[in-house]
Amino acid sequence: MALMQASEEILDYEDADDVVVPNGKHDHNLDDHALDYMQEDYVGEASVHTAEFKDLMLKPELLRAIQDAGFKHPSEVQANCIPKAVLGMDLVCQAKSGFGKTAVFVISTLQELDPSDPNQPSVIVLLPTRELAFQTAAQFKRFKKYLPSITLSLFFGGIAYEKDITNIRNRPDLNVIIGTPGRLAALVRDKILKLDHVKHFIIDECDKMLHQEDMRAQIKVIFDATPAKKQVMLFSATLSKKIMPICEEFVQDPYRHLVDDCAKLTLKHIVQYYVKITEAGKLEWLIHILDTLEYNQIIIFVNTVDRAQMLGTHLFENNYPSVMIHSGMEQIERLARYQQFKSFSSRIMVATDLFGRGMDIERVNIVINYDCPFNSDQYLHRIGRGGRFNRKGLAVTLVSDENDCKNLSAVQDRFDIDIAPIPDELDETLWAN
Template identity: 50%
Template sequence: MDVICQAKSGMGKTAVFVLSTLQQIDPVPGQVSALVLCHTRELAYQICHEFERFSTYLPDLKVAVFYGGVNIKVHKDLLKNECPQIVVGTPGRILALAREKNLSLKNVRHFVLDECDKMLESLDMRKDVQDIFKLTPHDKQVMMFSATLSKEIRPSQTEESHCHESQSVCKRIFKKVPDTDTVKGISTEWCPMEIYVDDEAKLTLHGLVQHYIKLKEEEKNRKLNDLLDALDFNQVVIFVKSVSRAAELDRLLIECNFPSICIHSGMSQEERLKRYRGFKDGHSRILVATDLVGRGIDIERVNIVINYDMPDSADTYLHRVGRAGRFGTKGLAITFVSCSSDVDVLNNVQSRFEIDIKQLPEQIDTSTYSNAIVEDIAFALGQRLSCLDGPVTWTKLLYR
């Protein structure tokens, strides 16, 4: 069954298509049976890891990930020597390998797009996805997933859509046979099962506490330092709007004795993945990032997200804050508001998702945004609670 599915962030969309694919796949040596496309290298790496984790007891199944920033010869050699049955990757690298005949897609039975709306909104990526789709068989399962699916890209939105281009793209991607094909006089135009959240208010995470702070641009650094010193956090992600701001804020935090790392598109792929793995494994507690990690990335210990810079849209806001409070856990999202355009985005978020985001109070109850066990985190940090004097805070655990 083919499906386009919407569900809130942090509720297991990746597990749905990973387990569904593993349940159905009939691996044949030397043939790619499943193809998963996503928009960033970090997300591709994470999805590949999930396939590997869930296929532990499927010893004959091989999974591989392909993305740019890595010498393409490495990928060509891998495909030549040990062709995987499941391929995960970004559209640009997958298309390059397919066009050069290093990657055969003629036996693909499962075609998955994660964060599909993000891939369809970029003209270049959209074209790559379409070209890849044309290289796969008509007879396959197609699955598309995202937390945000505008009506303009949904296959069922035909006459109602005001954005015909986006709508027609989605229909073309899903279309498996020409519209003129018929079977015994019956049209065979294909339509997927469409699963949507009927009320956008349901897209917000119930365990996520959301607040804003109104301040001037020049006050952001001081306020951020105060928050990091006062809040109890397992891990925190701080979102900024540009590569230069990410690098500068990371430098300032380190100067203030907050051991942060940053991830942005200006880094080499090797360095980005190294830092991503380190943060995911808990080696660092503070991550400064652009929207490169705003979608799909699952770091289970993140319980606080700070929007140092307001995102450009309500959709981006939803994806960013969804890095905290995942899988029903508690979390806290704090957004800095410093100009009129920030206010506009915040108002849009509140009206669209029917939430009341209040100003951050002077005192906030830790139990409303954190359900971590202090002893467990302390152990992970190699600390012992018995050596700490007075109340235990993350500042003590992190910077002792």
């Protein structure tokens, strides 16, 4: 097969059908050193369990990195799944947003990885967005702090294809490959990326990744290029009955850590309200909220790129400390704005659902659904951006038509919660941390 041209675009799953993201022109070396500027947050929570990380019999270097991060107790999902993962079992893992799923596969693969083995890469991690790939790489980098011989690199659309080819050919010792399926599938098809020795195959946000046939086909290309005998680990906060049979096609006799009651998926420490309002009244209401509420950081979700552009531009031009992020931006601009928000340089983020999954911004304590989510999974992932690490938070959904009412009603039915109308007087102690 002929090599792809450098100008050919690899669309990521989260990109809108009518949006083509131009290739980045910035010379961005996405290896260990390119991650140095990232502010890294541990994905997890303080657990009520008595187990400590030292009880998991981890490498001293790995345990030391965990202790440096200030964490002593694993969360429930970590305590249950890390020992199974270290034993080499396949996993299908579901847990609430912010409860440490990422740390399960990062810690377990670093525990088992042998960088002295000449047969590499050993680990491949697939994620739906560039931002999540970058964040996951930062987690690997954080916990391999005292394992400097372990190497990793990122691969995703939006940068020149030739740079990925050069990266792979110049670094045959790469241990961990992290990326989005479109770019990795292209590298596999063009016989640039060899995965003959992969021992650990991870799909994060697997429900989103496996839902659409075209995305699933890309994953299958990568999966089929790996050995039949390997460990497969699948992770998400939301795993529907419809997606589970597809997940089962990738695993063999897995350990399943599942939430059997949807009500347990909701984040009880997040206060949830709705506002019945006309479309014309949304902007005035939002400005009032931004001017009157005390908050650390806010994420405002909209449903389309055009809506993000409109609202983000309005807030910025009216001197609100805001940034916007959506799939219509070049990759380097998206990562720069992500870092700007993460580093607290901006306190308001306007985003599409590109930012709705897995992104960990510790200071976010208010989420506003300026546009009502289309379904309950979308709602859960959005509000999960606030109140991370078991902190308190506030989520407000604007409801402007009959479809919005139906969608919000479906959320309440599925998660067995009562989302009340927003009161005239808000008690800010409910979300102040």
